[in-house]
Amino acid sequence: xxQSPPRSPRDGxxxxxxxxxxxxxxxxxxxxxxxxxxxGEVHALIGENGAGKSTLIKIMTxxxxxxxxxxxxxxxxxxxxNSMEAQTLGIAAIYxxxxxxxxxxxxxxxFISHADRGPVVRWGRMYKDAREILDRLDxxxxxxxxxxxxxxxxxxxxxxxxxxxxxxxxxxxxxPTASLSAHEVAQLFRIVNNLRNQGVAILFIxxxxxxxxQIADRVTVLRDGRWISSAPRADVTTEQVIREMVGRxxxxxxxxxxxxxxxxxxxxxxxxxxxxxxxxxxxxxKGEVLGFAGLVGARRTDVGLALFGINPATSGExxxxxxxxxxxxxxxxxxxxxAYVTEDRRQLGLVLPMSVVVNVTLPTLPRYLNRLGLVxxxxxxxxxxxxxxKLSIRTPSLNGEVGKLSGGNxxxxxxxxxxNMEPKLLILDEPTRGIDVRTKAEVHHIINxxxxxxLAIILISSxxxxxxxxxxxxxxxxxGRQMGIFPRDEATQExxxxxAMGQVGTAxxxxxxGQPATEGGSADSEVPL
Amino acid sequence: MSFLMRRFRPEQLRVLVLVGVLVAILIxxxxxxxxxxxxxxxxxxxTSIAIITVVAVAETLVILTRNIDLSVGSIVGFAAxxxxxxxxxxxxxxxxLIVLMAISVGGVLxxxxxxxxxxxxxxxxxxxxxxxxxxRTVLVEFSNAQTVLTSRLPEWxxxxxxxxxxSVGSFDVRLIFAMALAVVIIFQLALTYxxxxxxxxxxxxxxxxxxxAGFPSQRxxxxxxxxxxxxxxxxxxxxxxxxxxVTVVAGQGMELQxxxxxVVGGVSILGGTGxxxxxxxxxxxxxxxxxxxxxxxxxxxxxxxxxxxFLILIAVAVDTVVMNRLRAIWARNELQMAAGSDQATEQEKxxxxx
Numbered sequence: 102x103x104q105s106p107p108r109s110p111r112d113g114x115x116x117x118x119x120x121x122x123x124x125x126x127x128x129x130x131x132x133x134x135x136x137x138x139x140x141g142e143v144h145a146l147i148g149e150n151g152a153g154k155s156t157l158i159k160i161m162t163x164x165x166x167x168x169x170x171x172x173x174x175x176x177x178x179x180x181x182x183n184s185m186e187a188q189t190l191g192i193a194a195i196y197x198x199x200x201x202x203x204x205x206x207x208x209x210x211x212f213i214s215h216a217d218r219g220p221v222v223r224w225g226r227m228y229k230d231a232r233e234i235l236d237r238l239d240x241x242x243x244x245x246x247x248x249x250x251x252x253x254x255x256x257x258x259x260x261x262x263x264x265x266x267x268x269x270x271x272x273x274x275x276x277p278t279a280s281l282s283a284h285e286v287a288q289l290f291r292i293v294n295n296l297r298n299q300g301v302a303i304l305f306i307x308x309x310x311x312x313x314x315q316i317a318d319r320v321t322v323l324r325d326g327r328w329i330s331s332a333p334r335a336d337v338t339t340e341q342v343i344r345e346m347v348g349r350x351x352x353x354x355x356x357x358x359x360x361x362x363x364x365x366x367x368x369x370x371x372x373x374x375x376x377x378x379x380x381x382x383x384x385x386x387k388g389e390v391l392g393f394a395g396l397v398g399a400r401r402t403d404v405g406l407a408l409f410g411i412n413p414a415t416s417g418e419x420x421x422x423x424x425x426x427x428x429x430x431x432x433x434x435x436x437x438x439x440a441y442v443t444e445d446r447r448q449l450g451l452v453l454p455m456s457v458v459v460n461v462t463l464p465t466l467p468r469y470l471n472r473l474g475l476v477x478x479x480x481x482x483x484x485x486x487x488x489x490x491k492l493s494i495r496t497p498s499l500n501g502e503v504g505k506l507s508g509g510n511x512x513x514x515x516x517x518x519x520x521n522m523e524p525k526l527l528i529l530d531e532p533t534r535g536i537d538v539r540t541k542a543e544v545h546h547i548i549n550x551x552x553x554x555x556l557a558i559i560l561i562s563s564x565x566x567x568x569x570x571x572x573x574x575x576x577x578x579x580x581g582r583q584m585g586i587f588p589r590d591e592a593t594q595e596x597x598x599x600x601a602m603g604q605v606g607t608a609x610x611x612x613x614x615g616q617p618a619t620e621g622g623s624a625d626s627e628v629p630l
Numbered sequence: 631m632s633f634l635m636r637r638f639r640p641e642q643l644r645v646l647v648l649v650g651v652l653v654a655i656l657i658x659x660x661x662x663x664x665x666x667x668x669x670x671x672x673x674x675x676x677t678s679i680a681i682i683t684v685v686a687v688a689e690t691l692v693i694l695t696r697n698i699d700l701s702v703g704s705i706v707g708f709a710a711x712x713x714x715x716x717x718x719x720x721x722x723x724x725x726x727l728i729v730l731m732a733i734s735v736g737g738v739l740x741x742x743x744x745x746x747x748x749x750x751x752x753x754x755x756x757x758x759x760x761x762x763x764x765x766r767t768v769l770v771e772f773s774n775a776q777t778v779l780t781s782r783l784p785e786w787x788x789x790x791x792x793x794x795x796x797s798v799g800s801f802d803v804r805l806i807f808a809m810a811l812a813v814v815i816i817f818q819l820a821l822t823y824x825x826x827x828x829x830x831x832x833x834x835x836x837x838x839x840x841x842x843a844g845f846p847s848q849r850x851x852x853x854x855x856x857x858x859x860x861x862x863x864x865x866x867x868x869x870x871x872x873x874x875x876v877t878v879v880a881g882q883g884m885e886l887q888x889x890x891x892x893v894v895g896g897v898s899i900l901g902g903t904g905x906x907x908x909x910x911x912x913x914x915x916x917x918x919x920x921x922x923x924x925x926x927x928x929x930x931x932x933x934x935x936x937x938x939x940f941l942i943l944i945a946v947a948v949d950t951v952v953m954n955r956l957r958a959i960w961a962r963n964e965l966q967m968a969a970g971s972d973q974a975t976e977q978e979k980x981x982x983x984x
Contacts, residue, residue, distance in 0.1 A: 185844030200839035202832045204902035213832050214843045222823045245639060250961070
């Protein structure tokens with residue numbers, strides 16, 4: 102990788118944010134963030150899930166307006182009211198999932214946003230210009246090919262070509278490497294270097310630290326919506342960056358009380374879903390909370406979905422209560438006593454326009470039928486009341502619409518629904534996302550009680566302090582692979598984050614996968630820091 | 631071969647596939663019906679598909695944006711009745727004014743759909759299901775359920791359906807079909823060469839990307855509905871010219887025929903693909919089937935309808951299968967070419983050394 106040519110200091114930043122804040126109901130997404138981009142610089146922006154990176158991009162591209170603060174372009178304050186204006190100002194963004202038009206061909210995709218190419222589309226010229234831009238990027242693509250069917254990397258190249266055709270000066274790349282192969286990443290970086298040499302300022306958002314350090318000239322860390330640091334790459338180390346990313350307080354979390362691990366419930370060996378995750382090896386014990394940590398895209402949810410049979414695994418073995426099982430459907434999983442509380446409560450967890458009672462008894466309805474096959478309403482209501490008391494669901498009426506309840510109470514209804522099934526294994530996916538602090542603590546209490554009663558719990562959460570506080574053991578995943586299992590006393594924010602970002606190297610992961618027999622003990626926690 | 635494959639894409643060959651199906655059907659009917667392929671059939675086909683072709687082009691514009699317009703039949707009836715009433719009151723109005731009037735009436739009705747869909751954010755299927763009924767009811771109210779009579783229309787309009795633009799042997803080119811053909815050509819060119827036309831495809835192809843690209847998506851969709859209404863208005867004028875008698879049920883059910891023609895012609899109901907020319911071919915295909923089945927006396931009238939529906943399904947299925955095949959062949963060819971160029975560069979090196 103070539104270094105960018107040194108710039109004279111009077112060039113000044115091309116783009117600058119000063120004291121930008123943005124809040125949404127209940128969340129301060131960004132507070133007082135300032136940083137700048139120099140021309141011909143690749144500036145890496147890193148932070149944990151929910152650090153405010155996405156909000157920042159949306160402000161830079163005019164999708165959100167900041168509540169406070171200034172945006173400066175060439176030292177002049179500007180207003181970016183929509184993405185069209187951002188484009189006119191020379192600010193463009195490309196996303197992890199490229200935004201191409203599948204039915205239009207490559208050349209059209211590059212020029213579709215142009216309003217200055219005359220009143221009539223000149224196809225011949227458009228193909229020629231498109232070819233020229235792609236040549237400049239050293240990308241080989243047939244410009245007449247429809248974007249449908251292009252690889253993600255090719256689609257990204259098309260989007261970069263589009264940005265160039267619009268004379269981009271500030272290019273935001275939101276996790277562009279997340280779904281690329283190593284070869285494609287190298288090609289992308291060649292393009293990025295090419296752009297840097299042409300004086301484009303690039304804001305590069307990435308989760309893989311080794312990549313970030315390979316491509317970036319400067320590194321800015323965000324945490325909980327705040328600016329933490331900006332420094333030239335040469336002046337920072339990975340350890341330092343990780344420390345800055347995770348420096349959160351855990352005090353205000355409910356800490357799990359130690360429980361005695363019960364007997365083995367399930368052993369998972371070599372569980373794989375082709376193209377999604379591979380070679381997962383772990384044991385689940387009764388009375389234990391097994392946490393799943395990782396960054397966005399680590400595929401933790403997919404493991405949960407496989408265990409519950411929604412997107413079944415394609416290979417590997419699950420031994421459940423001493424029997425080998427092949428879980429192919431949610432019905433089957435439920436018969437085995439596995440329950441899954443989805444992360445998408447509103448879409449998948451609840452029937453929002455129906456009552457609390459109906460939602461609670463939905464998966465167990467056959468139990469509430471009388472001889473004629475009609476639903477026994479009073480018995481249903483009794484069950485709902487029991488859970489209302491147990492989990493203290495705050496609702497004016499159990500017959501009220503679930504959609505009208507607060508997020509936290511909705512989550513408790515979902516929990517009731519699955520607990521009523523009397524599961525042996527409860528998979529919780531982001532159980533406290535988007536709910537208030539008080540209810541969050543209540544949910545943590547509930548999890549703790551359930552584990553104490555001997556339920557096996559898998560806790561998938563992007564909230565790192567939560568995983569650490571609640572789990573007896575923590576599995577760290579990264580891009581569909583199991584990177585390590587840490588017992589409670591060895592799981593610190595730094596170790597987890599270092600592992601989640603792949604800093605331990607893949608060799609360790611491979612070693613782990615090679616010796617599944619040691620799983621569950623402390624042998625697998627020998628992760629060098 | 632590989633040059634041709636680079637020059638043309640499977641999507642462009644779809645038209646050829648349709649033409650192939652069309653020819654196959656012609657051959658089939660020729661074997662079943664005495665003297666089916668004749669000037670008479672061709673001439674009759676022209677008049678029978680002219681109106682539906684225009685409406686199918688109108689519908690195509692809306693479906694491209696991932697919307698649907700179910701009210702086109704009512705708009706056709708409304709416009710036909712509206713200009714018919716004006717003409718029977720005043721026979722001296724100029725033909726041009728009448729055509730413009732029909733187009734604007736349709737445009738206004740289309741604009742109402744467009745406002746509700748793109749600015750009111752109501753799904754188009756609901757909006758136009760509503761206006762399908764409303765426009766028809768307004769028409770009934772407006773007309774006192776009376777019929778526009780051919781006898782009270784001016785001469786030039788009465789003779790319109792039988793006007794021939796040109797004749798080649800016994801093959802005629804009917805004026806009404808020429809109008810439809812003009813609409814097809816104009817909109818085919820507009821969809822291919824105007825930035826607005828390309829954006830119709832873009833909006834339907836990926837609405838999220840259109841928003842992020844900063845397109846005025848709402849305006850684009852709105853104008854698609856206005857154009858659809860305007861073309862339906864024009865079809866209303868043609869309806870008046872062709873049938874003369876216009877009752878309150880004029881154009882009823884036409885939306886389904888138009889959607890069928892568009893879909894058979896390769897318009898994806900999910901938006902983003904299709905063309906005006908395809909809509910013409912779709913209309914021709916359906917018209918041809920109807921003509922052919924009508925002339926097979928062994929087929930009951932009720933069964934004809936079911937058979938037509940069945941054949942539409944087959945046409946779409948064949949199209950899908952053939953397109954998938956073509957795409958697979960193209961993909962394989964691309965792989966081979968990529969591999970071939972790699973080999974070529976590898977072979978070059980030793981040659982240089984030598």
